[in-house]
Amino acid sequence: MGQGGAIGQRRPDEREGRRLAAALSIVPRVVAVILDGLRRDFVTAGHTPHLARFRAQAAFFAAHRSVFPSATRVVAASFATGCHPARHGLQGNSVALLESGVFVRHDAGGRDFLQHKRRVTGTSLAVPTMTERVRGHGGAITFSNASPGAAYAHDPDGHGFLYNRAGSFGPGRVPVAAGDELHVTGDLAGDRAMTFRFIAEVLDERRPALAVLWLHEPDHMQHELRLGSPEHLAVLRQADGHARLVLDAVDRLRSNGEDILLVAGSDHGHQTVVGVVEIEAQLIAAGLKAGSSSGDVVSVSSGTSALVYVHPDCAARVPALADFFAGCGWAGRVIPPDRLYEVGQAPVQGLAFAVSMRDEDGSNECGVPGLSLEALPGPGKPNRLGFGQHGGLGRYEQSPFLMIAGTGFEAGAVRAEPTSIVDIAPTVLRHLGLPAEGMDGRALQRV
Numbered sequence: 001m002g003q004g005g006a007i008g009q010r011r012p013d014e015r016e017g018r019r020l021a022a023a024l025s026i027v028p029r030v031v032a033v034i035l036d037g038l039r040r041d042f043v044t045a046g047h048t049p050h051l052a053r054f055r056a057q058a059a060f061f062a063a064h065r066s067v068f069p070s071a072t073r074v075v076a077a078s079f080a081t082g083c084h085p086a087r088h089g090l091q092g093n094s095v096a097l098l099e100s101g102v103f104v105r106h107d108a109g110g111r112d113f114l115q116h117k118r119r120v121t122g123t124s125l126a127v128p129t130m131t132e133r134v135r136g137h138g139g140a141i142t143f144s145n146a147s148p149g150a151a152y153a154h155d156p157d158g159h160g161f162l163y164n165r166a167g168s169f170g171p172g173r174v175p176v177a178a179g180d181e182l183h184v185t186g187d188l189a190g191d192r193a194m195t196f197r198f199i200a201e202v203l204d205e206r207r208p209a210l211a212v213l214w215l216h217e218p219d220h221m222q223h224e225l226r227l228g229s230p231e232h233l234a235v236l237r238q239a240d241g242h243a244r245l246v247l248d249a250v251d252r253l254r255s256n257g258e259d260i261l262l263v264a265g266s267d268h269g270h271q272t273v274v275g276v277v278e279i280e281a282q283l284i285a286a287g288l289k290a291g292s293s294s295g296d297v298v299s300v301s302s303g304t305s306a307l308v309y310v311h312p313d314c315a316a317r318v319p320a321l322a323d324f325f326a327g328c329g330w331a332g333r334v335i336p337p338d339r340l341y342e343v344g345q346a347p348v349q350g351l352a353f354a355v356s357m358r359d360e361d362g363s364n365e366c367g368v369p370g371l372s373l374e375a376l377p378g379p380g381k382p383n384r385l386g387f388g389q390h391g392g393l394g395r396y397e398q399s400p401f402l403m404i405a406g407t408g409f410e411a412g413a414v415r416a417e418p419t420s421i422v423d424i425a426p427t428v429l430r431h432l433g434l435p436a437e438g439m440d441g442r443a444l445q446r447v
Protein backbone atom coordinates (compact mmCIF):
# COMPACT_ATOMS: atom_id res chain seq x y z
CA MET A 1 0.00 0.00 0.00
CA GLY A 2 1.04 3.62 -0.15
CA GLN A 3 2.11 3.61 -3.79
CA GLY A 4 -1.41 4.08 -5.20
CA GLY A 5 -2.02 6.74 -7.81
CA ALA A 6 -4.50 8.58 -5.61
CA ILE A 7 -1.78 9.73 -3.24
CA GLY A 8 0.89 10.27 -5.88
CA GLN A 9 0.71 14.02 -5.45
CA ARG A 10 2.47 13.84 -2.08
CA ARG A 11 6.24 13.39 -2.01
CA PRO A 12 7.50 9.96 -0.86
CA ASP A 13 10.04 11.47 1.57
CA GLU A 14 7.23 13.31 3.34
CA ARG A 15 5.24 10.09 3.74
CA GLU A 16 8.23 8.20 4.99
CA GLY A 17 9.05 10.95 7.47
CA ARG A 18 5.57 10.79 8.99
CA ARG A 19 5.76 7.03 9.27
CA LEU A 20 9.07 7.18 11.09
CA ALA A 21 7.86 9.91 13.42
CA ALA A 22 4.75 7.93 14.29
CA ALA A 23 6.67 4.71 14.79
CA LEU A 24 9.21 6.38 17.06
CA SER A 25 6.72 8.20 19.27
CA ILE A 26 4.17 5.35 19.32
CA VAL A 27 1.11 7.58 19.45
CA PRO A 28 -1.92 5.43 20.23
CA ARG A 29 -4.60 5.39 17.61
CA VAL A 30 -7.87 3.64 16.84
CA VAL A 31 -9.09 1.98 13.67
CA ALA A 32 -12.76 0.95 13.37
CA VAL A 33 -14.21 -1.09 10.52
CA ILE A 34 -18.00 -1.46 10.50
CA LEU A 35 -19.84 -3.90 8.23
CA ASP A 36 -23.33 -2.43 8.05
CA GLY A 37 -26.07 -4.91 8.94
CA LEU A 38 -23.90 -8.01 9.58
CA ARG A 39 -25.64 -10.27 12.09
CA ARG A 40 -23.51 -11.83 14.80
CA ASP A 41 -24.66 -15.36 13.94
CA PHE A 42 -23.31 -14.92 10.40
CA VAL A 43 -19.78 -14.34 11.73
CA THR A 44 -18.67 -17.94 11.29
CA ALA A 45 -15.77 -19.77 9.66
CA GLY A 46 -18.09 -20.77 6.84
CA HIS A 47 -19.68 -17.39 6.06
CA THR A 48 -16.99 -14.86 7.06
CA PRO A 49 -13.72 -16.78 7.45
CA HIS A 50 -11.47 -13.75 7.90
CA LEU A 51 -13.60 -12.14 10.59
CA ALA A 52 -13.99 -15.55 12.25
CA ARG A 53 -10.23 -15.93 12.32
CA PHE A 54 -9.89 -12.46 13.87
CA ARG A 55 -11.74 -13.82 16.94
CA ALA A 56 -8.46 -15.46 18.01
CA GLN A 57 -6.79 -12.02 18.21
CA ALA A 58 -9.67 -10.07 19.73
CA ALA A 59 -12.22 -10.06 22.52
CA PHE A 60 -15.59 -11.16 21.13
CA PHE A 61 -18.72 -9.58 22.63
CA ALA A 62 -21.36 -12.30 22.74
CA ALA A 63 -24.25 -10.18 24.06
CA HIS A 64 -23.71 -7.00 22.05
CA ARG A 65 -26.80 -4.94 21.22
CA SER A 66 -27.80 -2.14 18.92
CA VAL A 67 -29.80 0.92 19.98
CA PHE A 68 -33.47 1.66 19.21
CA PRO A 69 -34.42 2.07 16.44
CA SER A 70 -31.82 -0.41 15.17
CA ALA A 71 -31.39 1.67 12.03
CA THR A 72 -28.13 2.94 10.58
CA ARG A 73 -28.62 6.71 10.83
CA VAL A 74 -29.58 6.43 14.49
CA VAL A 75 -26.85 3.89 15.25
CA ALA A 76 -24.19 6.00 13.51
CA ALA A 77 -25.16 8.91 15.77
CA SER A 78 -24.95 6.63 18.83
CA PHE A 79 -21.62 5.20 17.67
CA ALA A 80 -20.28 8.73 17.23
CA THR A 81 -21.59 10.18 20.50
CA GLY A 82 -21.74 7.23 22.92
CA CYS A 83 -25.34 8.25 23.63
CA HIS A 84 -28.83 6.95 22.97
CA PRO A 85 -31.27 8.96 20.82
CA ALA A 86 -32.80 10.57 23.94
CA ARG A 87 -29.56 12.53 24.26
CA HIS A 88 -28.18 12.88 20.72
CA GLY A 89 -31.61 13.73 19.34
CA LEU A 90 -31.72 11.77 16.06
CA GLN A 91 -34.86 9.78 16.82
CA GLY A 92 -35.19 7.54 13.77
CA ASN A 93 -34.13 6.76 10.21
CA SER A 94 -37.22 8.77 9.36
CA VAL A 95 -38.60 11.39 11.73
CA ALA A 96 -41.16 14.15 12.01
CA LEU A 97 -40.04 17.62 13.07
CA LEU A 98 -42.37 20.26 14.46
CA GLU A 99 -41.76 23.19 12.12
CA SER A 100 -43.73 26.37 12.84
CA GLY A 101 -46.19 24.24 14.78
CA VAL A 102 -46.72 21.70 11.99
CA PHE A 103 -45.29 18.18 11.68
CA VAL A 104 -43.03 17.76 8.66
CA ARG A 105 -41.80 14.26 7.75
CA HIS A 106 -38.15 13.79 6.91
CA ASP A 107 -35.97 10.98 5.63
CA ALA A 108 -32.90 11.31 7.86
CA GLY A 109 -30.79 9.69 5.12
CA GLY A 110 -30.79 12.83 2.99
CA ARG A 111 -27.55 14.77 2.66
CA ASP A 112 -29.01 17.98 4.11
CA PHE A 113 -31.18 16.56 6.87
CA LEU A 114 -28.93 17.23 9.87
CA GLN A 115 -28.21 20.75 8.66
CA HIS A 116 -31.96 21.30 8.35
CA LYS A 117 -32.53 19.80 11.79
CA ARG A 118 -30.05 22.26 13.27
CA ARG A 119 -32.02 25.16 11.79
CA VAL A 120 -35.30 23.79 13.16
CA THR A 121 -34.28 22.46 16.60
CA GLY A 122 -31.04 24.33 17.30
CA THR A 123 -28.77 21.29 17.06
CA SER A 124 -27.78 18.70 14.45
CA LEU A 125 -26.82 16.25 17.19
CA ALA A 126 -27.28 17.57 20.71
CA VAL A 127 -24.09 16.09 22.20
CA PRO A 128 -20.47 16.09 20.96
CA THR A 129 -19.20 13.43 18.58
CA MET A 130 -15.94 11.52 18.88
CA THR A 131 -14.69 13.60 15.95
CA GLU A 132 -15.27 16.77 17.96
CA ARG A 133 -13.62 15.27 21.03
CA VAL A 134 -10.45 14.18 19.19
CA ARG A 135 -10.10 17.49 17.36
CA GLY A 136 -6.70 18.86 18.32
CA HIS A 137 -5.69 15.40 19.61
CA GLY A 138 -4.82 13.71 16.34
CA GLY A 139 -8.18 14.22 14.64
CA ALA A 140 -10.63 11.85 12.97
CA ILE A 141 -11.18 10.73 9.40
CA THR A 142 -14.35 8.80 8.52
CA PHE A 143 -15.03 7.03 5.22
CA SER A 144 -18.68 5.95 5.11
CA ASN A 145 -20.47 4.34 2.19
CA ALA A 146 -23.84 4.34 3.99
CA SER A 147 -26.57 6.89 3.15
CA PRO A 148 -25.40 10.53 3.29
CA GLY A 149 -27.49 11.16 6.41
CA ALA A 150 -25.92 8.19 8.18
CA ALA A 151 -22.42 9.23 7.12
CA TYR A 152 -22.80 12.84 8.22
CA ALA A 153 -24.08 11.74 11.64
CA HIS A 154 -20.44 11.00 12.48
CA ASP A 155 -19.55 14.67 12.24
CA PRO A 156 -22.49 16.92 11.38
CA ASP A 157 -20.80 20.11 12.55
CA GLY A 158 -17.50 19.72 10.69
CA HIS A 159 -14.81 18.95 13.26
CA GLY A 160 -12.83 16.49 11.15
CA PHE A 161 -12.76 14.82 7.75
CA LEU A 162 -15.84 12.99 6.50
CA TYR A 163 -15.99 11.19 3.16
CA ASN A 164 -19.19 10.01 1.48
CA ARG A 165 -20.27 9.64 -2.14
CA ALA A 166 -22.76 12.52 -1.71
CA GLY A 167 -20.04 14.94 -0.67
CA SER A 168 -16.84 15.02 1.42
CA PHE A 169 -15.89 17.66 3.96
CA GLY A 170 -12.98 18.83 6.06
CA PRO A 171 -13.00 20.93 9.23
CA GLY A 172 -15.58 23.72 9.08
CA ARG A 173 -17.58 21.54 6.65
CA VAL A 174 -15.44 22.94 3.87
CA PRO A 175 -15.70 20.63 0.86
CA VAL A 176 -12.48 18.74 0.16
CA ALA A 177 -10.52 19.49 -3.01
CA ALA A 178 -12.05 18.17 -6.22
CA GLY A 179 -9.55 15.33 -6.61
CA ASP A 180 -10.01 14.24 -2.98
CA GLU A 181 -13.75 13.48 -3.15
CA LEU A 182 -15.05 9.95 -2.65
CA HIS A 183 -16.50 8.89 -5.98
CA VAL A 184 -17.72 5.37 -5.29
CA THR A 185 -20.95 3.43 -5.75
CA GLY A 186 -23.01 2.38 -2.72
CA ASP A 187 -22.39 -1.32 -3.27
CA LEU A 188 -19.69 -3.98 -3.00
CA ALA A 189 -17.57 -2.42 -5.75
CA GLY A 190 -17.76 0.97 -4.02
CA ASP A 191 -16.94 -0.57 -0.66
CA ARG A 192 -13.90 -2.21 -2.21
CA ALA A 193 -12.59 0.95 -3.84
CA MET A 194 -13.22 2.89 -0.61
CA THR A 195 -11.37 0.27 1.45
CA PHE A 196 -8.23 0.42 -0.69
CA ARG A 197 -8.24 4.20 -0.49
CA PHE A 198 -8.83 4.14 3.28
CA ILE A 199 -5.84 1.88 3.84
CA ALA A 200 -3.44 3.76 1.57
CA GLU A 201 -4.44 7.28 2.50
CA VAL A 202 -5.86 7.16 6.00
CA LEU A 203 -4.10 4.27 7.74
CA ASP A 204 -0.71 4.51 6.04
CA GLU A 205 -0.37 8.17 5.24
CA ARG A 206 -2.60 10.60 7.15
CA ARG A 207 -2.67 8.55 10.38
CA PRO A 208 -5.42 10.27 12.40
CA ALA A 209 -6.08 9.34 16.04
CA LEU A 210 -9.42 7.87 14.92
CA ALA A 211 -9.95 6.26 11.52
CA VAL A 212 -13.44 4.88 10.75
CA LEU A 213 -14.36 2.78 7.70
CA TRP A 214 -18.12 2.15 7.45
CA LEU A 215 -18.94 -0.36 4.69
CA HIS A 216 -22.42 -0.37 3.10
CA GLU A 217 -22.48 -4.14 2.72
CA PRO A 218 -23.91 -6.54 3.58
CA ASP A 219 -26.80 -4.25 4.66
CA HIS A 220 -27.58 -2.83 1.23
CA MET A 221 -27.94 -6.20 -0.51
CA GLN A 222 -29.63 -7.88 2.47
CA HIS A 223 -32.59 -5.56 1.82
CA GLU A 224 -32.92 -7.10 -1.65
CA LEU A 225 -32.10 -10.76 -0.99
CA ARG A 226 -33.42 -13.66 1.03
CA LEU A 227 -31.23 -14.01 4.08
CA GLY A 228 -29.25 -17.23 3.81
CA SER A 229 -29.70 -17.57 0.03
CA PRO A 230 -26.61 -18.39 -2.08
CA GLU A 231 -26.65 -14.80 -3.39
CA HIS A 232 -26.68 -13.42 0.14
CA LEU A 233 -23.89 -15.70 1.32
CA ALA A 234 -21.78 -14.57 -1.64
CA VAL A 235 -22.20 -10.95 -0.50
CA LEU A 236 -21.09 -11.92 3.00
CA ARG A 237 -17.91 -13.49 1.65
CA GLN A 238 -17.03 -10.39 -0.34
CA ALA A 239 -17.75 -8.06 2.58
CA ASP A 240 -15.58 -10.31 4.74
CA GLY A 241 -12.82 -9.90 2.17
CA HIS A 242 -13.03 -6.12 2.56
CA ALA A 243 -12.74 -6.45 6.33
CA ARG A 244 -9.72 -8.68 5.82
CA LEU A 245 -7.90 -5.91 3.94
CA VAL A 246 -8.20 -3.67 7.00
CA LEU A 247 -7.30 -6.42 9.48
CA ASP A 248 -4.17 -7.23 7.46
CA ALA A 249 -3.20 -3.56 7.17
CA VAL A 250 -3.46 -3.07 10.92
CA ASP A 251 -1.40 -6.23 11.49
CA ARG A 252 1.30 -4.75 9.29
CA LEU A 253 1.24 -1.41 11.16
CA ARG A 254 1.38 -3.20 14.50
CA SER A 255 4.39 -5.17 13.36
CA ASN A 256 6.10 -1.77 13.06
CA GLY A 257 5.46 -1.25 16.78
CA GLU A 258 2.32 0.86 16.54
CA ASP A 259 -0.24 0.92 19.38
CA ILE A 260 -3.53 0.48 17.55
CA LEU A 261 -6.92 -0.40 19.01
CA LEU A 262 -8.81 -2.28 16.29
CA VAL A 263 -12.61 -2.32 16.49
CA ALA A 264 -14.48 -4.58 14.04
CA GLY A 265 -18.25 -4.61 14.30
CA SER A 266 -21.65 -3.89 12.83
CA ASP A 267 -24.45 -1.49 13.67
CA HIS A 268 -27.43 -3.88 13.70
CA GLY A 269 -28.55 -7.21 12.27
CA HIS A 270 -31.50 -8.11 10.05
CA GLN A 271 -34.81 -9.96 10.34
CA THR A 272 -36.83 -11.42 7.46
CA VAL A 273 -39.96 -9.40 6.66
CA VAL A 274 -43.11 -11.57 6.68
CA GLY A 275 -45.73 -8.84 6.42
CA VAL A 276 -46.16 -5.12 5.90
CA VAL A 277 -48.45 -2.96 8.07
CA GLU A 278 -49.97 0.38 7.06
CA ILE A 279 -50.09 1.96 10.50
CA GLU A 280 -51.50 5.32 9.43
CA ALA A 281 -54.33 3.68 7.47
CA GLN A 282 -55.26 1.74 10.59
CA LEU A 283 -55.16 4.89 12.72
CA ILE A 284 -57.49 6.63 10.26
CA ALA A 285 -59.85 3.64 10.22
CA ALA A 286 -59.93 3.69 14.03
CA GLY A 287 -60.82 7.40 14.07
CA LEU A 288 -57.52 8.34 15.71
CA LYS A 289 -56.10 10.27 12.77
CA ALA A 290 -58.12 12.68 10.66
CA GLY A 291 -56.75 11.76 7.22
CA SER A 292 -53.71 10.68 5.27
CA SER A 293 -52.22 14.17 5.18
CA SER A 294 -53.42 15.35 8.59
CA GLY A 295 -50.91 16.62 11.11
CA ASP A 296 -52.66 15.48 14.29
CA VAL A 297 -51.03 12.04 14.54
CA VAL A 298 -48.11 11.05 12.33
CA SER A 299 -46.44 7.63 12.12
CA VAL A 300 -43.03 7.29 10.45
CA SER A 301 -41.33 4.00 9.69
CA SER A 302 -37.82 2.95 10.57
CA GLY A 303 -38.24 -0.48 8.96
CA THR A 304 -39.39 -2.92 11.61
CA SER A 305 -40.24 -0.11 14.01
CA ALA A 306 -42.25 3.07 13.87
CA LEU A 307 -42.28 6.35 15.74
CA VAL A 308 -45.69 7.86 16.36
CA TYR A 309 -45.91 11.61 16.87
CA VAL A 310 -48.91 13.36 18.44
CA HIS A 311 -49.37 17.07 17.91
CA PRO A 312 -49.34 19.02 21.20
CA ASP A 313 -52.86 20.27 20.42
CA CYS A 314 -54.05 16.64 20.34
CA ALA A 315 -52.33 15.39 23.50
CA ALA A 316 -55.72 14.32 24.91
CA ARG A 317 -55.74 11.54 22.31
CA VAL A 318 -52.76 9.73 23.88
CA PRO A 319 -54.79 7.37 26.15
CA ALA A 320 -57.01 6.31 23.23
CA LEU A 321 -53.93 5.68 21.12
CA ALA A 322 -52.43 3.58 23.91
CA ASP A 323 -55.63 1.49 24.04
CA PHE A 324 -55.59 1.10 20.27
CA PHE A 325 -51.98 -0.10 20.11
CA ALA A 326 -52.58 -2.51 22.99
CA GLY A 327 -55.12 -4.29 20.80
CA CYS A 328 -52.96 -4.48 17.67
CA GLY A 329 -51.58 -7.94 16.97
CA TRP A 330 -48.96 -6.48 14.65
CA ALA A 331 -47.40 -4.40 17.42
CA GLY A 332 -44.72 -6.38 19.22
CA ARG A 333 -43.78 -3.88 21.87
CA VAL A 334 -45.43 -0.49 22.27
CA ILE A 335 -43.59 2.07 24.37
CA PRO A 336 -45.82 4.91 25.67
CA PRO A 337 -44.58 8.48 26.26
CA ASP A 338 -43.73 8.02 29.94
CA ARG A 339 -41.63 4.92 29.20
CA LEU A 340 -39.71 6.04 26.12
CA TYR A 341 -36.60 6.39 28.27
CA GLU A 342 -36.57 2.59 28.66
CA VAL A 343 -35.59 2.26 25.00
CA GLY A 344 -33.28 5.26 24.91
CA GLN A 345 -35.86 7.70 23.52
CA ALA A 346 -37.46 10.82 24.97
CA PRO A 347 -40.96 12.36 24.62
CA VAL A 348 -39.74 15.46 22.82
CA GLN A 349 -40.49 17.06 19.44
CA GLY A 350 -43.97 15.53 19.65
CA LEU A 351 -42.76 11.92 19.89
CA ALA A 352 -45.40 9.98 21.83
CA PHE A 353 -45.10 6.25 21.07
CA ALA A 354 -42.40 3.95 19.79
CA VAL A 355 -43.53 0.67 18.27
CA SER A 356 -41.32 -2.33 17.65
CA MET A 357 -43.20 -4.45 15.14
CA ARG A 358 -44.07 -8.04 16.09
CA ASP A 359 -41.18 -10.45 15.69
CA GLU A 360 -40.67 -14.16 16.28
CA ASP A 361 -37.86 -16.67 16.23
CA GLY A 362 -39.19 -18.81 13.35
CA SER A 363 -37.06 -19.26 10.23
CA ASN A 364 -37.34 -18.17 6.62
CA GLU A 365 -37.26 -20.64 3.73
CA CYS A 366 -33.45 -20.67 3.84
CA GLY A 367 -33.47 -21.69 7.50
CA VAL A 368 -32.39 -18.31 8.85
CA PRO A 369 -34.22 -17.46 12.09
CA GLY A 370 -35.80 -14.12 12.95
CA LEU A 371 -39.06 -12.97 11.35
CA SER A 372 -40.64 -9.54 11.67
CA LEU A 373 -43.43 -7.36 10.42
CA GLU A 374 -42.42 -4.12 8.73
CA ALA A 375 -44.03 -0.70 9.10
CA LEU A 376 -44.88 0.51 5.59
CA PRO A 377 -42.02 2.76 4.45
CA GLY A 378 -42.61 6.33 3.34
CA PRO A 379 -43.71 7.26 -0.19
CA GLY A 380 -41.36 6.11 -2.94
CA LYS A 381 -39.57 3.54 -0.80
CA PRO A 382 -40.00 -0.19 -1.43
CA ASN A 383 -41.15 -2.53 1.29
CA ARG A 384 -38.85 -5.51 1.94
CA LEU A 385 -41.35 -8.36 2.03
CA GLY A 386 -39.40 -11.64 2.00
CA PHE A 387 -36.08 -9.88 2.39
CA GLY A 388 -33.97 -8.44 5.19
CA GLN A 389 -35.02 -5.45 7.30
CA HIS A 390 -34.28 -3.97 10.70
CA GLY A 391 -35.18 -1.10 13.02
CA GLY A 392 -36.90 -2.83 15.92
CA LEU A 393 -36.13 -4.79 19.06
CA GLY A 394 -36.20 -8.25 17.44
CA ARG A 395 -33.56 -10.70 18.60
CA TYR A 396 -31.49 -10.81 15.42
CA GLU A 397 -31.73 -7.16 14.38
CA GLN A 398 -30.51 -6.46 17.93
CA SER A 399 -27.51 -8.79 17.50
CA PRO A 400 -24.73 -6.89 15.78
CA PHE A 401 -21.20 -8.24 16.18
CA LEU A 402 -18.31 -6.60 18.01
CA MET A 403 -14.69 -7.65 18.30
CA ILE A 404 -11.95 -5.47 19.75
CA ALA A 405 -8.20 -6.12 19.69
CA GLY A 406 -5.59 -4.09 21.53
CA THR A 407 -4.61 -2.95 25.00
CA GLY A 408 -7.21 -3.99 27.58
CA PHE A 409 -8.73 -6.75 25.42
CA GLU A 410 -7.69 -10.36 25.90
CA ALA A 411 -7.09 -12.17 22.61
CA GLY A 412 -9.57 -14.98 22.11
CA ALA A 413 -11.76 -13.99 25.06
CA VAL A 414 -15.53 -14.26 24.87
CA ARG A 415 -17.10 -11.44 26.86
CA ALA A 416 -20.59 -12.40 28.00
CA GLU A 417 -21.72 -9.18 29.69
CA PRO A 418 -24.30 -7.04 27.87
CA THR A 419 -22.66 -4.36 25.73
CA SER A 420 -24.08 -1.74 23.39
CA ILE A 421 -23.16 0.46 20.47
CA VAL A 422 -22.93 3.36 22.95
CA ASP A 423 -19.96 1.65 24.65
CA ILE A 424 -17.72 2.03 21.60
CA ALA A 425 -17.07 5.78 21.83
CA PRO A 426 -15.90 5.74 25.48
CA THR A 427 -13.71 2.73 24.63
CA VAL A 428 -12.13 4.61 21.74
CA LEU A 429 -11.48 7.71 23.88
CA ARG A 430 -9.94 5.68 26.69
CA HIS A 431 -7.44 4.16 24.27
CA LEU A 432 -6.53 7.66 23.13
CA GLY A 433 -6.17 8.88 26.74
CA LEU A 434 -9.04 11.35 26.36
CA PRO A 435 -11.99 11.98 28.73
CA ALA A 436 -15.39 10.54 27.83
CA GLU A 437 -17.65 12.33 30.25
CA GLY A 438 -21.31 12.80 29.42
CA MET A 439 -21.81 9.54 27.55
CA ASP A 440 -24.42 6.82 28.14
CA GLY A 441 -21.89 4.05 27.44
CA ARG A 442 -18.83 2.91 29.34
CA ALA A 443 -15.32 1.90 28.26
CA LEU A 444 -14.93 -1.85 27.70
CA GLN A 445 -11.19 -2.20 28.43
CA ARG A 446 -10.16 -4.56 31.20
CA VAL A 447 -6.87 -3.31 32.54
Ligand SMILES: [Zn+2]
Binds near residue numbers: 072219220390
Ligand atom coordinates in the same frame (compact mmCIF):
# COMPACT_ATOMS: atom_id res chain seq x y z
ZN1 LIG B 1 -30.45 -1.30 6.27
